[in-house]
Amino acid sequence: MTYLLPAPTARPASAPKTAYLIASGDLRESANVGGWPVQAAMEADVIAALADLGWTVIRAHDVDPATGHGFISSQRMGLEVFKNIPTDAPLIVAEAVWQYSHHVLAGLRTHEGPILTVANFAGDWPGLVGLLGLNAGLTKMDKPYATIWSVDFTDDWFKAGLKEWTETGVITHDASHVRALPTLPDSPEKQLGEALAAQLLADKAIIGVFDEGCMGMYNAIFDDELLNHTGIYKERLSQSALYAEMLEVTDAEADAAYDWLIDAGMTFVYGEDAATELTREQVQWQLKMYIAALRISDDFGLDAVGIQYQQGLKDLVPASDLAEGILNSTERPPVFSRDGQRELFAGRAFPHFNEADEGVAVDALVTDRVWTAMGLVPDNTLHDVRWGEDYDGQFVWVYEISGSVPASHLGGWQNAQGWRQGHVFFPAGGATINGVSKPGEVVLSRVFIADGILQADIFRASVIELPEEETERRKQATNPEWPIAHVVLHGVSRDQFMARHKANHAQLVYAPDAETADKALIAKAAMFAGMGIQVNLVGDVTV
Numbered sequence: 001m002t003y004l005l006p007a008p009t010a011r012p013a014s015a016p017k018t019a020y021l022i023a024s025g026d027l028r029e030s031a032n033v034g035g036w037p038v039q040a041a042m043e044a045d046v047i048a049a050l051a052d053l054g055w056t057v058i059r060a061h062d063v064d065p066a067t068g069h070g071f072i073s074s075q076r077m078g079l080e081v082f083k084n085i086p087t088d089a090p091l092i093v094a095e096a097v098w099q100y101s102h103h104v105l106a107g108l109r110t111h112e113g114p115i116l117t118v119a120n121f122a123g124d125w126p127g128l129v130g131l132l133g134l135n136a137g138l139t140k141m142d143k144p145y146a147t148i149w150s151v152d153f154t155d156d157w158f159k160a161g162l163k164e165w166t167e168t169g170v171i172t173h174d175a176s177h178v179r180a181l182p183t184l185p186d187s188p189e190k191q192l193g194e195a196l197a198a199q200l201l202a203d204k205a206i207i208g209v210f211d212e213g214c215m216g217m218y219n220a221i222f223d224d225e226l227l228n229h230t231g232i233y234k235e236r237l238s239q240s241a242l243y244a245e246m247l248e249v250t251d252a253e254a255d256a257a258y259d260w261l262i263d264a265g266m267t268f269v270y271g272e273d274a275a276t277e278l279t280r281e282q283v284q285w286q287l288k289m290y291i292a293a294l295r296i297s298d299d300f301g302l303d304a305v306g307i308q309y310q311q312g313l314k315d316l317v318p319a320s321d322l323a324e325g326i327l328n329s330t331e332r333p334p335v336f337s338r339d340g341q342r343e344l345f346a347g348r349a350f351p352h353f354n355e356a357d358e359g360v361a362v363d364a365l366v367t368d369r370v371w372t373a374m375g376l377v378p379d380n381t382l383h384d385v386r387w388g389e390d391y392d393g394q395f396v397w398v399y400e401i402s403g404s405v406p407a408s409h410l411g412g413w414q415n416a417q418g419w420r421q422g423h424v425f426f427p428a429g430g431a432t433i434n435g436v437s438k439p440g441e442v443v444l445s446r447v448f449i450a451d452g453i454l455q456a457d458i459f460r461a462s463v464i465e466l467p468e469e470e471t472e473r474r475k476q477a478t479n480p481e482w483p484i485a486h487v488v489l490h491g492v493s494r495d496q497f498m499a500r501h502k503a504n505h506a507q508l509v510y511a512p513d514a515e516t517a518d519k520a521l522i523a524k525a526a527m528f529a530g531m532g533i534q535v536n537l538v539g540d541v542t543v
């Protein structure tokens with residue numbers, strides 16, 4: 001018997017001083033088309049910088065005349081593109097937009113040549129967010145890569161880094177700001193963190209995930225075999241069930257939640273045209289989602305919940321952000337059981353992890369428990385690490401999540417404005433919780449997978465106030481409909497942060513003052529460590 005054996009795919013041979021370039025994109029064609037001009041300009045800059053070093057760049061996939069953009073827009077397309085790349089060729093992944101990492105991770109996993117990820121340090125599209133998400137995915141996969149970024153690709157730091165990559169396949173970054181958590185001296189905070197960890201390990205907790213794997217964020221999927229050792233288990237839920245539950249919520253119940261928000265001072269910027277403007281009907285669906293999410297959380301005895309939204313639900317109902325920000329707020333409209341007899345999770349925030357990011361789930365749950373036990377307001381949120389620039393001699397980050405923060409971060413519901421989500425990302429609209437995060441002392445963190453284990457980076461920062469014109473400039477330079485925080489990291493430079501951070505998100509929680517923030521950080525670090533998570537202190541941290 002003879003069988004017809006598949007012939008191995010013929011790939012081109014690599015050539016000296018020649019790199020291939022690919023660009024991972026969004027699944028939403030509106031975002032790919034919108035972001036393409038910025039991507040094309042960035043790629044030209046990168047190619048010019050390599051030409052100065054005597055290198056040639058071959059783009060491994062063309063601009064598609066049908067769509068008008070040159071992004072890899074699905075995992076399948078990624079597989080096809082990789083068939084045209086020599087397995088040992090130097091490979092550049094260039095990103096000026098938010099991208100779905102899984103479009104390219106399959107190809108990158110088996111690529112044998114040196115890999116460089118590069119982004120423009122710019123705010124107009126979430127390219128830095130995309131870069132950080134991709135790097136975190138590669139880190140989780142244990143795949144070596146080099147990474148770099150630049151405002152205009154002409155600065156000496158960028159040029160030196162690029163040269164190093166062409167010569168060695170790596171780029172060395174300064175990691176002197178990171179240290180392992182030392183043995184903590186005994187303190188009430190250490191004891192609290194350890195006791196909370198022991199309780200979690202013994203009694204266990206459940207995070208409810210409405211559809212895992214949002215927007216290609218491989219880094220945000222935590223394998224059960226790693227997660228369960230921390231005491232946390234997943235309840236896998238379907239967004240279809242959430243939608244079905246939303247249909248059961250009455251208008252009167254959603255109206256009551258709306259009236260609560262209005263009484264608390266929230267305002268909404270309404271228009272007429274639902275295709276591009278916010279309508280009361282969109283908000284009604286968002287409030288039904290809020291109520292439905294809490295009812296399902298009650299049904300399953302959840303300790304935290306995450307809604308993916310961005311695939312599936314985005315074509316069905318308005319954005320999840322309003323519901324998410326309300327859930328993460330201690331002060332929120334009451335929600336009752338279906339029979340109206342019991343108020344659900346009364347008097348407390350219910351931790352929600354946006355974009356079903358399971359690193360955020362672990363962090364939100366821990367933060368909620370530590371801050372609550374210390375008598376502090378536990379309201380916490382993820383932010384996209386979006387961009388930043390110097391202001392008045394210090395680097396001020398733009399932390400900006402795509403739609404929601406707890407209202408307390410804005411100083412209260414009276415400072416929260418519902419703006420319509422942009423139609424490029426959110427066709428069905430819905431209100432954001434827009435505003436400017438109040439100045440104050442914060443603890444930042446990120447739980448991530450590296451070296452095959454769960455790790456947590458934990459660091460201190462201040463949210464500062466900037467003049468109104470500067471805030472407005474930063475909002476207009478990014479997405480003005482999204483809430484912004486002006487973040488100054490303690491003892492961490494821009495490039496140290498970019499090189500080290502292994503996620504597109506960072507978790508942020510306030511403390512009333514610096515001393516309390518330092519103490520709460522210790523309790524949080526002790527709890528993470530007690531859960532078996534490797535803790536790293538980043539920047540100036542007092543322990």
Ligand SMILES: C[C@H](O)[C@@H](O)[C@@H](O)C(=O)CO
Pocket residue numbers: 098126129355384401402425504505
């Ligand atoms: C709408 C956009 O895709 C955003 O959702 C994206 O930038 C992220 O939030 C990624 O974390």
